[in-house]
Amino acid sequence: MTDFQSLGLSKTLLKAVASEGYTTPTPVQEQSIPPLLSGRDVLGVAQTGTGKTAAFALPVLQIMERKKTHGKRFIRALILSPTRELAAQIDERFAAYSEHMDVRHRVIFGGVNQNPQVRALQKGLDILVATPGRLLDLIGQGHIDISRVEFFVLDEADRMLDMGFIRDIEKVLKLLPKRRQNLLFSATMPKSIAKLAGSFLNNAVMVDVSPKEMTVDRIKQKIMFLRKADKRRLLVQLIKEEKVKCGIVFTRTKHGANRLVKQLDQSNIAAAAIHGNKSQGARTRALAGFKDGSIPILVATDIASRGIDVDGITHVFNYDLPNEPESYVHRIGRTARAGRSGVAYAFCDDTESGYLVGIQQLIGKEIPVHSGHQFHFIGAIPKPGQKPGKVKTGGQSKSRPRGNRNQQSGRGKKKSNRSRKSNSSNNNSSRRQSPNSGSRRKNRSNRSNN
Ligand code: AMP
Numbered sequence: 001m002t003d004f005q006s007l008g009l010s011k012t013l014l015k016a017v018a019s020e021g022y023t024t025p026t027p028v029q030e031q032s033i034p035p036l037l038s039g040r041d042v043l044g045v046a047q048t049g050t051g052k053t054a055a056f057a058l059p060v061l062q063i064m065e066r067k068k069t070h071g072k073r074f075i076r077a078l079i080l081s082p083t084r085e086l087a088a089q090i091d092e093r094f095a096a097y098s099e100h101m102d103v104r105h106r107v108i109f110g111g112v113n114q115n116p117q118v119r120a121l122q123k124g125l126d127i128l129v130a131t132p133g134r135l136l137d138l139i140g141q142g143h144i145d146i147s148r149v150e151f152f153v154l155d156e157a158d159r160m161l162d163m164g165f166i167r168d169i170e171k172v173l174k175l176l177p178k179r180r181q182n183l184l185f186s187a188t189m190p191k192s193i194a195k196l197a198g199s200f201l202n203n204a205v206m207v208d209v210s211p212k213e214m215t216v217d218r219i220k221q222k223i224m225f226l227r228k229a230d231k232r233r234l235l236v237q238l239i240k241e242e243k244v245k246c247g248i249v250f251t252r253t254k255h256g257a258n259r260l261v262k263q264l265d266q267s268n269i270a271a272a273a274i275h276g277n278k279s280q281g282a283r284t285r286a287l288a289g290f291k292d293g294s295i296p297i298l299v300a301t302d303i304a305s306r307g308i309d310v311d312g313i314t315h316v317f318n319y320d321l322p323n324e325p326e327s328y329v330h331r332i333g334r335t336a337r338a339g340r341s342g343v344a345y346a347f348c349d350d351t352e353s354g355y356l357v358g359i360q361q362l363i364g365k366e367i368p369v370h371s372g373h374q375f376h377f378i379g380a381i382p383k384p385g386q387k388p389g390k391v392k393t394g395g396q397s398k399s400r401p402r403g404n405r406n407q408q409s410g411r412g413k414k415k416s417n418r419s420r421k422s423n424s425s426n427n428n429s430s431r432r433q434s435p436n437s438g439s440r441r442k443n444r445s446n447r448s449n450n
Contacts, residue, residue: 007033010062016097017058026051031207032183033059039181041204043197047187047330048086048156049337050209053093056183060151061098063181064126067150073104073124075144077151080132080172082159084109084280085287085308090155091129103127110134111280118143132160132168139175146175152200157186157193158326163303166196173200188326218336221344222370223356225380228349231319232260234375236267238317238345239297246290247315248308249299250331256320257299264297271297274308302327311337318346321355323389325362345370350380358388 004017004025025033028046036042036059046052060077069076081087091107098105105127108117114134121128121143128135128144138144154160160169182201186193197204226234239247251257254275264271272286272295289295291310300308302322313335322328328346335342346367348356360366369381 008037012100013058028052028209029055035205041182041201043204044185044207045189046209049333052185056153057097074148075128077127078149079129079153081155082163087129087131108134132165149176151181153183155185157184158188218341219332219344221367223346223367224370225348226375226377230375231347232263244315245296246312247297248334249317249319252320260299270295271299273299275301316344321352323355325358328359348380353382354389357382357386
């Protein structure tokens with residue numbers, strides 16, 4: 001069995017790793033650390049929960065220590081993350097791993113006052129962890145110089161593209177120096193990511209800890225077919241019956257998350273919502289309550305949940321099935337972390353059976369059906385030969401559930417039909433990347449949150 005020592009880590013970092021209680025490197029660490037230490041670029045297919053932060057943070061810190069710079073500090077490592085939560089967690093990891101080193105790191109993201117961030121930047125930093133919007137804002141204001149960056153890490157690249165950040169990434173890439181080491185991590189590797197990786201990685205080592213391996217056997221998956229109207233009652237029943245103390249419920253919309261929190265409250269279940277319309281303070285409080293056990297249930301939308309790094313989650317409830325199959329893998333990966341086991345329930349109503357087909361195609365297996373509950377509804381079961389993503393007609397509702405790509409944009413007010421239409425055109429245009437299209441609007445609205 002490989003240990004951290006054989007990966008070539010310095011004494012200082014071995015000490016930090018030991019005080020974190022890590023004894024064995026995870027596969028992504030084992031495969032990424034040696035090539036990174038030798039100066040290679042790395043393309044990692046790995047999701048949050050695999051130990052990928054240490055996989056890039058440890059070698060970055062080690063090389064920085066080896067090649068000490070003297071005089072005024074400048075940003076030597078830039079880590080871009082799609083969400084504030086993930087950015088904050090990456091920064092926390094840097095804090096832990098660099099405990100015995102003289103490096104300054106800092107996280108910056110939108111939605112909070114920029115002044116403390118600017119003050120930290122003025123004092124000088126070695127490592128900057130940032131979301132794209134705030135980074136570009138502060139670069140534009142002359143507070144950040146990334147022209148001497150030696151390490152550029154693009155984390156959760158697939159989610160970055162989903163959130164419409166491609167143009168921001170391109171802008172950042174133009175401002176970086178040519179000579180640097182690059183790392184790109186993504187949970188999935190669609191063509192768009194392969195193209196992006198090809199545009200800036202040089203002769204990269206590919207490290208693949210892909211989601212298929214990640215739908216680990218430790219996660220007990222179950223699918224339940226039911227009517228939409230019965231979802232809430234089944235959820236309450238399961239939470240109570242299984243005495244869930246640390247569970248996360250995924251809804252498709254922010255509004256749905258808020259409504260569900262109220263309904264759970266009426267059933268005497270303490271819950272908090274976490275999504276893009278919540279203030280940073282509310283998100284931090286919800287996460288803190290969830291982590292300390294005072295709030296047993298977190299109700300989240302996909303984007304907001306990225307990077308939630310809580311080890312003891314026992315249950316994941318897919319209250320609404322995601323319309324992007326990869327999201328299912330991300331969601332259920334919130335449980336069974338750090339070697340534990342977990343349960344992932346998925347509710348499928350008659351408008352969602354096409355999504356189930358897509359999910360099962362992606363994970364390469366059928367999710368076992370749990371029909372032994374009072375709400376079982378055969379009308380929600382996919383028809384033989386049903387195509388992925390297609391809405392099964394003939395059920396209660398024929399309307400296709402709306403997508404979740406814009407979860408972080410907008411400000412939570414009820415939208416008119418017109419603004420809804422403009423949002424969906426944003427999605428399409430962002431995929432086409434037309435310069436004068438709605439993608440710019442979408443980026444701006446993402447940026448306001450990030
Ligand atoms: P990450 O995928 O970077 O978000 O890490 C997920 C969790 O795994 C974090 O709580 C880390 O502290 C933890 N972790 C990272 N590497 C190891 C390791 N080698 N052994 C045990 N836990 C680890």
